[in-house]
Amino acid sequence: MTDYSADSILVLLDVTPSGALSxxxxxxxxxxxxxxxxxxxxxxxxxxxxxxxxxxAALGATHVIVAExxxxxxxxxxxxxxxxxxxxxLVRPDAILVSNSIEGREIAARYAARSRSGLAVDAVGVxxxxxxxxxxxxxxxxxxxxxxAVTWGAPVITVREGSIDARAEAKPASIxxxxxxxxxxxxxxxxxxxxxxxxxxxxxxxxxxxxxxxGRGLGSEDKFVLVDQLADVLGAAxxxxxxxxxxxxxxxSHQVGQTGVSVSPQLYIALGISGAIQHRAGMQTAxxxxxxNKDGDAxxxxxxxxxxxxxxxxxxxxxxxxxxxxxx
Amino acid sequence: MKIVVLVKEVPDTYGDRKLDLQTGLADRAxxxxxxxxxxxxxxxxxxxxxxxxxxxxxVVLSMSPESAAATVRKGLAMGAAAAVQVVDxxxxxxxxxxxxxxxxxxxxxxGFDLVIAxxxxxxxxxxxxxxxxxxxxxxxxxxxLNSVEIxxxxxxxxxxxxxxxxxxxxxxxxVISITEALPDARFPNFKGIMAAKKKPxxxxxxxxxxxxxxxxxxxxxxxxxxxxxxxxxxxxKIVDExxxxxxxxxxxxxxxxx
Ligand SMILES: Cc1cc2nc3c(=O)[nH]c(=O)nc-3n(C[C@H](O)[C@H](O)[C@H](O)COP(=O)(O)OP(=O)(O)OC[C@H]3O[C@@H](n4cnc5c(N)ncnc54)[C@H](O)[C@@H]3O)c2cc1C
Numbered sequence: 345m346t347d348y349s350a351d352s353i354l355v356l357l358d359v360t361p362s363g364a365l366s367x368x369x370x371x372x373x374x375x376x377x378x379x380x381x382x383x384x385x386x387x388x389x390x391x392x393x394x395x396x397x398x399x400x401a402a403l404g405a406t407h408v409i410v411a412e413x414x415x416x417x418x419x420x421x422x423x424x425x426x427x428x429x430x431x432x433x434l435v436r437p438d439a440i441l442v443s444n445s446i447e448g449r450e451i452a453a454r455y456a457a458r459s460r461s462g463l464a465v466d467a468v469g470v471x472x473x474x475x476x477x478x479x480x481x482x483x484x485x486x487x488x489x490x491x492x493a494v495t496w497g498a499p500v501i502t503v504r505e506g507s508i509d510a511r512a513e514a515k516p517a518s519i520x521x522x523x524x525x526x527x528x529x530x531x532x533x534x535x536x537x538x539x540x541x542x543x544x545x546x547x548x549x550x551x552x553x554x555x556x557x558x559g560r561g562l563g564s565e566d567k568f569v570l571v572d573q574l575a576d577v578l579g580a581a582x583x584x585x586x587x588x589x590x591x592x593x594x595x596x597s598h599q600v601g602q603t604g605v606s607v608s609p610q611l612y613i614a615l616g617i618s619g620a621i622q623h624r625a626g627m628q629t630a631x632x633x634x635x636x637n638k639d640g641d642a643x644x645x646x647x648x649x650x651x652x653x654x655x656x657x658x659x660x661x662x663x664x665x666x667x668x669x670x671x672x
Numbered sequence: 673m674k675i676v677v678l679v680k681e682v683p684d685t686y687g688d689r690k691l692d693l694q695t696g697l698a699d700r701a702x703x704x705x706x707x708x709x710x711x712x713x714x715x716x717x718x719x720x721x722x723x724x725x726x727x728x729x730x731v732v733l734s735m736s737p738e739s740a741a742a743t744v745r746k747g748l749a750m751g752a753a754a755a756v757q758v759v760d761x762x763x764x765x766x767x768x769x770x771x772x773x774x775x776x777x778x779x780x781x782x783g784f785d786l787v788i789a790x791x792x793x794x795x796x797x798x799x800x801x802x803x804x805x806x807x808x809x810x811x812x813x814x815x816x817l818n819s820v821e822i823x824x825x826x827x828x829x830x831x832x833x834x835x836x837x838x839x840x841x842x843x844x845x846x847v848i849s850i851t852e853a854l855p856d857a858r859f860p861n862f863k864g865i866m867a868a869k870k871k872p873x874x875x876x877x878x879x880x881x882x883x884x885x886x887x888x889x890x891x892x893x894x895x896x897x898x899x900x901x902x903x904x905x906x907x908x909k910i911v912d913e914x915x916x917x918x919x920x921x922x923x924x925x926x927x928x929x930x
Contacts, residue, residue: 361835420831420840421803421813445834446799446816453800456769457807460890463768465798478896484689490696491897499893502800529807532814532846534831535839554929578930586852596832596853602685602794603710603852611929622685622794628904632929634920640911647904650923654912662917667930670921 346407346520351380353477354437354498356428357400358448359386361537365399367548368443371508373404376441378510379472383435384408387427389416397519404512409434413524415531422531423524424451429458430524437498439477441470444502452502454529462494468507477501485602485625504606506551540597546572549581549598554611555627557583557600560591561616561637561656568593570660571615577667583607583627585617601626615656619644636660673822675718676731676782678775678789678801679711679747681740685794696895697765698795700737707743710790712750712857714850718788719751719858721822729753731782735763735774741873748868749860755871756782760878762885767893770885772801776808777881786827787847791816802849812842818853 353376358366369384376382384405386393393410400408411427428451432440442452444466456463464479471478473493479501481490493499549555556578558571568588575582583600584593600607602625612630617623619635619642627633628647635648636656645651652659683689683703690702715732722728732747734740735758744757758778766774779787792799799816806813817829818837831840832851842848860868878885910916924930 358834366834420815425807444799446832447834449798449800450803450813450815453768453772453803454807454813456800457772457804460769462891462893463800463804464893465768465800484691487689487901487903488691489899489901490691490895492893493896495888495892495894497891499891529810530812530843532812532840532842535841537833537836537838539836578924596851602797603792611924621687625685632927633904634924636916636920640909645909646906648909649907650920651906651909652912652916652920653909654916659912659917659920662915663920664917666918666921667924670925670930 346518348383348407348435349381352383352435352437353380354383354385354431354435354440355405356385356424356440356442356448356451357396358443358445359396361539363396365396366443366445367551368445368505369400370403370511371506372441372443372503373400373512374510375470375503375508377404377512379470379477380438381406382512383437385411385427385431387411387413387416387424390414398517401517402514404515406515406518408517408519409522410519411522411524414526418534419531420534421450421454422527422529425454425458426527427524428455429527430522432459432498434522439470439498440500442500442502444504449502452500456500461497461500463500464492465502467501467503470501482629486629506548507608540595546575547579547581549583549605549607552581552607552609554578554580555583555600555607555609556580556613556615557585557617558588558593558615559585559617560587562588562593565593570657574613574660574664577664580611585623614644615660617644618642619647673725673728673785674731674783675721675728675786675788676733676779676784677711677715677718677747677752678787679715679732679734679744680708680793681705681734681736681743682708682793682795689795691898693898693900695765696898705740705743707746708790708793710793710852713852713854714788714790715747715750715752716857717820717850717854722751731756733775733778733782734758735771745868745873746860748871748873749864750858751864753871754874756874756876758876758881760885762878766885768798768800768804769890769892772804772808774878774881774883775801776805777883778876779805779809781881785844786822789847789849791849791851802847806847809847812846814840814842814846815849817848817850820848820850820854
């Protein structure tokens with residue numbers, strides 16, 4: 345049996361459908377290492393999870409627990425919550441960190457409700473004060489910084505994907521297998537996953553250093569390709585406004601804003617986006633904002649560091665050509 | 673079939689939203705309040721089912737300050753048969769844990785076959801309450817659904833996950849949450865608004881639900897510090913005179929962004 349240190353931080357790592365650790369793993373373990381000793385938790389079917397455990401150690405987990413649950417992969421949320429409960433019992437951590445992904449936050453939700461732990465969601469950082477681990481949040485589109493703590497015990501904190509830059513040092517693999525008894529809580533049954541096709545050469549929207557987003561001003565799915573082209577020249581991720589998503593130009597996973605993804609890149613370029621407050625809520629913490637819009641009164645210009653009043657269909661091709669000329 | 677829809681009053685996101693720097697709470701006086709758009713879509717799912725299944729009772733449930741009663745009533749005007757609002761001074765600043773306990777207790781009292789919620793509110797945007805409530809009630813959560821199919825004993829739908837979509841199925845009773853991929857809600861018409869005045873509207877307190885907000889048995893999340901960031905300001909704005917693409921390329925290169 346492993347002896348877990350008193351300052352352990354239990355970190356639940358998401359696994360992708362193809363069996364790899366989710367990209368959020370590095371940031372979660374990096375955040376955990378800043379406030380304690382990271383102990384990774386991976387939920388797997390019996391006999392699986394070995395490779396992910398090795399990968400977790402390489403990303404800085406001092407110990408890795410592979411929790412085996414009979415219903416892992418066939419039931420929604422409950423197996424993860426059962427595993428978290430069993431691992432927390434074993435490790436007695438100072439805090440529990442979970443990705444704020446859809447899967448992750450719902451597991452955190454069930455576990456927090458079951459254990460009556462204090463739950464803090466969508467943190468963009470963690471810290472430690474005299475009383476324990478504190479979650480840092482950026483709320484109302486980044487207009488406010490809020491720190492939260494819990495009244496007692498280990499907080500359960502979900503961490504916004506792509507928000508943590510800290511990375512932990514690789515550790516030698518110390519892996520423990522844990523057989524988790526099913527709680528018997530009623531769960532939904534999951535079917536086969538239809539994976540979204542992603543252009544693998546393009547960075548993920550979450551955590552991307554550069555984002556090029558298109559709005560209703562692109563006019564059609566065909567013409568939206570211009571956004572992809574500029575993104576590829578810059579090595580940027582592709583985002584969109586809700587109007588562009590609703591019009592079917594791009595899948596919903598690209599939506600930036602209050603009900604989409606929140607991004608904080610070095611560079612955000614908004615093409616044909618008016619800058620409605622709900623869109624701004626998801627991007628106004630970007631370092632540099634560039635906007636191209638033919639309406640000089642569009643609210644996006646109020647927050648743009650560099651604004652161009654013009655037709656994106658003439659400005660963007662010229663921009664792409666100029667950037668390519670410089671590269672050549 | 674009894675369907676309970678969880679609805680929330682939120683600050684209108686078309687206006688500025690403010691936090692009270694003293695209390696850390698949403699400053700409700702600073703902005704107009706509305707019924708959350710995602711709550712309306714959740715209600716629409718229930719009402720559309722009720723339209724074609726006569727034996728359906730749709731109830732809206734909200735935990736909110738007393739002042740939100742008019743917003744909750746909009747649910748009745750849209751077509752819900754009854755409304756329940758949990759109002760209690762002790763709920764001011766309630767965290768997610770307490771909110772989930774209160775809503776679960778109210779649902780137990782109301783009774784339900786299906787609970788429908790939005791996947792994320794537009795103000796808190798936590799995205800965790802439906803799963804927390806399902807845990808308290810020991811029912812399945814079929815959450816983050818882009819489509820919903822309600823059958824006699826089970827509910828199915830396409831779940832938006834972090835890596836694509838998958839079909840999920842839950843036997844009822846169950847808690848589901850829906851995404852904004854589901855259709856916009858109907859508008860309340862004049863007849864609906866008049867009828868709403870005669871529909872049952874029950875107000876419950878924590879005592880009615882046998883909940884002690886101050887209990888130390890549960891750990892609560894509290895705000896320990898709060899700061900406002902200075903708003904962004906506009907930088908350079910140019911009108912394209914035929915060379916704006918070139919000038920932007922220049923700007924990006926100079927700032928090491930390209
Ligand atoms: C509860 C709620 C949540 C929401 N959540 C989100 C969210 O998460 N994300 C989001 O984006 N929105 C969200 N919205 C919607 C938001 O209010 C706006 O409707 C939306 O952002 C508008 O998208 P848009 O800027 O692409 O479209 P529009 O507002 O229609 O703007 C299109 C812009 O393109 C410009 N344009 C047109 N043609 C050209 C051209 N040839 N060259 C240059 N410019 C051109 C126009 O001048 C215009 O400014 C939400 C709304 C609500 C009520």
